[in-house]
Amino acid sequence: MPAMASNTISVCVAFLLIFVLLSQNTHSKSTHDQHDPFKFIQHLEGCHKGQNVSGLQELKKYLTKFGYLNYDHSKHANDEEFDDILESAIKSYQKSYHLKVTGTLDTPTGKQMMMPRCGVPDVVNGTPKGSKKHNHKHKSIHGVAHYEFFFPGPRRWSKTHLTYRFSSSVNQVPGTQNVRSICAQAFQRWAQVTSFTFEEVPATSAADITIGFHRGNHGDGPGNAFDGPRGTLAHANPPRGGNFHYDADERWSSNPGPNEVDLESVAVHEIGHLLGLNHNPDLPDAIMYPNFDHGIIKRDLHRDDIDGIRALYGLQ
Structure with a gap:
């Protein structure tokens, strides 16, 4: 094979490798930017008691993780029903963050829930942490x-x-x-x-x-x-x-x-x-x-x- 043809092939291979690497990096960044574990909450905005909506099971897991919901052994823990217990948990969350207490997953509540956060629960052993006014010392x-x-x-x-x-x-x-x-x-x-x-x-x-x-x-x-x-x-x-x-x-x-x-x-x-x-x-x-x-x-x-x-x- 002539030297010029060999060099041309080498250059083409090098450019191909660079293109593949850049494409992988761009895909990785795109995937990273698009991933949001709390995104499901956006699709539930407007939900209220009495409804049966796909995705409410994930909302129950979210509220359980951060201490607002405890179904014990209730069958409703893993279903898609918006029941009294879920409404009460949302009200507790809204009180903690000084949102309007509606018991529904309204837009301000959903926006707050979707923010990246620390994984430590807000409520520990049933003790809510935001129900008071601003006088911290008793x-x-x-x-x-x-x-x-x-x-x-x-x-x-x-x-x-x-x-x-x-x-x-x-x-x-x-x-x-x-x-x-x-x-x-x-x-x-x-x-x-x-x-x-x-x-x-x-x-x-x-x-x-x-x-x-x-x-x-x-x-x-x-x-x-x-x-x-x-x-x-x-x-x-x-x-x-x-x-x-x-x-x-x-x-x-x-x-x-x-x-x-x-x-x-x-x-x-x-x-x-x-x-x-x-x-x-x-x-x-x-x-x-x-x-x-x-x-x-x-x-x-x-x-x-x-x-x-x-x-x-x-x-x-």
């Missing part, structure tokens, strides 16, 4: 001012020096190369308003807190499985569980664009859970607000977050 309980958004107990650490390590089941997640320094900054934000100190230890060492990136069902139980891009972004345990998991399928960044999630904003929120604070649906500006917007940076503790953590640990 009479003393066990010597500590009661804060509406504690985990039941309340759940606290008995020491102030906490160690943390990184251990992931998914490696090389794009946009997370500097996650160690980002989490160190996030821990420092809480350290500045409490008596806590935080220390990173090697991945092979025992630690109070373990941070990692995971995908799908990653050992936290089926109800806590990650759901791919959007939907549930991360979750963490209250004291003294010590696990903080990022969903590896999200588009993470330390400087997020409009379709990316800010690593540090989520870290500051999840560390709040690790220390004992639950969600606060009252204040969208608070770190402990359950939902996150893509492209938004929210890293600074709100006065409400500071008052909460200091009340939990009896700090004046």
